Amino acid sequence: MSKSPDSQRMEKIVSLCKRRGFIFQSSEIYGGLNGLWDYGPLGVELKRNLKNYWWRVTVHERDDVVGMDGSILTHPSVFKASGHVEGFSDLMVDCRLTGQRFRADQVPAQSGAIYSFNGARDVIPPESAFKILVRWAADLLPSAEKVSRKDSIRLALLVNDHRNFNLPKPDKAALSIYKFFVEFANKMSSQDDVSKNEADDFRQAYVSSPDASEDSIRLLRRKGENEGTIFKRAEAFYQLRKILMPLTSPPTPKNATNSREFNPENGAELTPPRPFNLMLETYLGAVADESSKAYLRPETAQAIFVQFKNILEVSRKKLPFGIAQIGKAFRNEINPRNFTFRSREFEQMELEYFCRAEQGMELLEYWKEERLKFYENIGIPRSKLHVLTVPDEERAFYSKGTYDIEYDFPFGRQELEGVAYRTDYDLSQHQKASGKSLEYFDEETKQRFIPHVVEPSAGVDRTVLALICEAYSEDQAPDEKGKMETRLVLRFHPRIAPVKCGVFPLLKNNPQLIAKAKEIVELLRPHMTVFYDESGAIGRRYRRQDEVGTPFCVTVDFETLGEKDAALRDTVTLRERDSMKQERVAINDLLGTLTSRIR
Numbered sequence: 001m002s003k004s005p006d007s008q009r010m011e012k013i014v015s016l017c018k019r020r021g022f023i024f025q026s027s028e029i030y031g032g033l034n035g036l037w038d039y040g041p042l043g044v045e046l047k048r049n050l051k052n053y054w055w056r057v058t059v060h061e062r063d064d065v066v067g068m069d070g071s072i073l074t075h076p077s078v079f080k081a082s083g084h085v086e087g088f089s090d091l092m093v094d095c096r097l098t099g100q101r102f103r104a105d106q107v108p109a110q111s112g113a114i115y116s117f118n119g120a121r122d123v124i125p126p127e128s129a130f131k132i133l134v135r136w137a138a139d140l141l142p143s144a145e146k147v148s149r150k151d152s153i154r155l156a157l158l159v160n161d162h163r164n165f166n167l168p169k170p171d172k173a174a175l176s177i178y179k180f181f182v183e184f185a186n187k188m189s190s191q192d193d194v195s196k197n198e199a200d201d202f203r204q205a206y207v208s209s210p211d212a213s214e215d216s217i218r219l220l221r222r223k224g225e226n227e228g229t230i231f232k233r234a235e236a237f238y239q240l241r242k243i244l245m246p247l248t249s250p251p252t253p254k255n256a257t258n259s260r261e262f263n264p265e266n267g268a269e270l271t272p273p274r275p276f277n278l279m280l281e282t283y284l285g286a287v288a289d290e291s292s293k294a295y296l297r298p299e300t301a302q303a304i305f306v307q308f309k310n311i312l313e314v315s316r317k318k319l320p321f322g323i324a325q326i327g328k329a330f331r332n333e334i335n336p337r338n339f340t341f342r343s344r345e346f347e348q349m350e351l352e353y354f355c356r357a358e359q360g361m362e363l364l365e366y367w368k369e370e371r372l373k374f375y376e377n378i379g380i381p382r383s384k385l386h387v388l389t390v391p392d393e394e395r396a397f398y399s400k401g402t403y404d405i406e407y408d409f410p411f412g413r414q415e416l417e418g419v420a421y422r423t424d425y426d427l428s429q430h431q432k433a434s435g436k437s438l439e440y441f442d443e444e445t446k447q448r449f450i451p452h453v454v455e456p457s458a459g460v461d462r463t464v465l466a467l468i469c470e471a472y473s474e475d476q477a478p479d480e481k482g483k484m485e486t487r488l489v490l491r492f493h494p495r496i497a498p499v500k501c502g503v504f505p506l507l508k509n510n511p512q513l514i515a516k517a518k519e520i521v522e523l524l525r526p527h528m529t530v531f532y533d534e535s536g537a538i539g540r541r542y543r544r545q546d547e548v549g550t551p552f553c554v555t556v557d558f559e560t561l562g563e564k565d566a567a568l569r570d571t572v573t574l575r576e577r578d579s580m581k582q583e584r585v586a587i588n589d590l591l592g593t594l595t596s597r598i599r
C-alpha cells in the first residue's frame with residue numbers, strides 16, 4: 001500500500017531529525033527504549049529557545065507571575081491527595097492474540113465480519129497415544145533418533161508404508177490430518193500382530209481425549225482480507241494455548257459495523273477495558289518497601305500546589321497571581337507513538353494562575369487567548385491551531401471548563417496544551433490531607449479562603465515537534481550553476497531557531513577573510529548561537545544552514561576587505577533564509593540588525 005503524503009512527510013521529518021542531530025532514539029545502540037528520546041545538539045537549542053521564550057513571556061514580562069522548580073521525586077501523599085494514585089489511569093485493552101496493549105479510547109471503529117471460534121482440539125496425538133505410536137514405529141527408526149509429538153505424522157506415515165495401508169499422505173490442513181489418524185487407528189485395530197488393547201487405547205486417546213482448548217476468540221475479517229488469514233490467526237491463537245495443530249469448527253460469520261472491540265492491526269478480539277495507572281514509582285534509600293516509595297511526578301503542577309503557601313509568603317503577591325514551572329514529567333504511557341508526541345518522559349511548561357472563584361471563567365478565556373498568541377509568536381499560524389471545548393463528560397469532575405489547544409500534525413489534529421479551570425480542588429485536597437492551611441488572606445475584606453486556579457499546561461516536546469513539523473518545507477532554489485534543485489528548509493521563526501547565524505569566509509585558504517569572519521563570530525557569540533563554516537562552496541554552506549533552519553548567514557568576501565571598493569570595506573553579505581535575499585550590512589550594524597530580528 002502506498003503511503004499517504006502526510007505519513008511520507010512525517011517519515012522525512014523523523015529522518016531529518018536524526019540526520020541533523022535534533023532528536024535520537026534513547027539508548028539507540030542497545031536497541032532503544034520505547035517512548036524515550038534524546039535531543040541532539042540542535043534539538044537541545046530548539047528546546048531551550050522554546051522554554052526560554054515561554055519563561056520570558058510568562059514570568060519575566062509579567063508582574064503577576066513568579067517561578068519555581070520542584071523536585072521530580074515526590075512524596076506519595078501528594079499524589080494520594082491529588083487523586084492520582086486512585087485515578088490517574090487510562091482504560092486499556094489487550095489484543096487476545098498478540099498481547100499488544102492499546103488505550104481503549106484510541107482503538108478505531110472497524111467494520112467487517114466476525115468469526116467466532118469456540119475452542120479447538122489438537123489433531124496431533126496426545127502424549128499417551130504418541131507413546132503407543134512410537135512403539136509401533138520403533139523398528140522403523142534409526143536407533144539413536146529422538147522423536148517428539150511434532151513427528152507424529154512422520155511416524156504414522158512410516159508405519160503406513162511398512163504395513164502397506166496405502167493411506168494417502170494428509171495435506172497440511174488440520175481436518176486432513178485428523179481424518180488420516182482416524183483411518184490409521186482403524187487400520188491398526190485390524191492388525192493381527194498388534195495388541196487389541198493397545199490399538200483401542202490409541203484410538204480412545206486420539207478420538208475421545210485429545211489435547212484441547214475451550215478458549216474462544218472472535219476475529220474480525222476486514223475488507224480485503226481473505227478467509228484463510230482468519231483461520232491462520234485462529235490457529236495461531238490456539239497454538240499459543242499449546243495446541244500443536246488446532247482443529248476448529250467452522251464459524252458462521254456475523255456482520256459488525258463500527259466496532260471498537262478488535263485490534264486495528266490484526267482484527268483479533270480485544271479484552272474488556274480495565275484501568276492502568278500511568279504513574280512510575282521508585283524507592284528511596286536502602287530498603288525497597290511501601291514506606292520508601294516515591295513517585296516520579298506525572299505532571300509538574302502538584303509541586304506548585306504543595307508549595308503554594310511558601311511562595312505566597314515569600315513573593316507577597318496578591319490575587320490574582322501565578323506560579324510557573326518548567327520540568328520533566330513521567331507517564332508510563334500504554335502506547336508511546338507518533339515520534340515524540342506521546343513519550344514516557346517529557347517536559348511540561350505549566351502555570352497555575354490563582355484567583356478568586358468569581359474570576360475563574362473569565363481567566364480561563366483570557367489564558368486561552370494568551371496561549372494562542374504564544375503559539376503564533378513562535379511561528380505556528382492560527383489557521384493550524386484549534387480550540388476544542390472539552391465536553392462535560394470528558395472533563396475532570398472538579399473542572400468547570402477546559403480547552404484543549406490542538407495543532408494539525410501530519411498524523412492528525414492533536415493536543416498541544418490543555419487550559420483548565422481547576423476550581424479550588426487541588427489546594428483544598430492538599431489542605432485536607434496535610435492538615436496545613438493553604439488559605440489566602442484578603443487584607444481588604446479580611447476574608448480567608450482557598451483560591452481557585454486556572455492552569456495552562458503545555459508540553460515542551462509536543463511543541464518542539466509541532467515547530468519542526470510546521471517549519472519543514474521543500475522548495476526550488478538554484479544550485480551553484482544556476483540549475484534549479486529541491487531545497488530542504490526548516491522555516492523556524494528566528495526567535496526559536498537553534499542556530500541564529502551562520503558565518504562564512506568566502507574562501508578557506510585566505511587568512512584575511514578567515515580572520516575577519518572569526519572576528520564577527522566573536523562579536524555575535526555572546527548574544528546568539530553562531531555557526532562558523534569555511535568548508536565547501538558558499539551555496540552548499542547556505543543549504544546546510546537552510547536544512548537546520550538558520551535564519552541568517554553572513555559571508556565575508558573581498559569587498560569586506562575593501563579590495564574592490566573602499567566604500568564597502570567592513571561590510572558583509574547578510575542572507576535571509578526564506579527569501580534568500582542578500583543585503584550589504586556594515587559590520588558595525590550587524591549585531592543590532594540581527595538581535596532585533598531574533599528576539
Ligand code: ATP
Binds near residue numbers: 340348459
Ligand atoms: P493526552 O490526552 O494526549 O494523553 P493529557 O490531556 O493527558 O494528554 P495533560 O495531562 O493535560 O495531557 O498534560 C498537559 C500537556 O502535557 C499536554 O497537553 C501535552 O502537551 C503534555 N503531555 C501529556 N502527556 C504527554 C506525553 N505522554 N508525551 C508528551 N507530552 C505529553
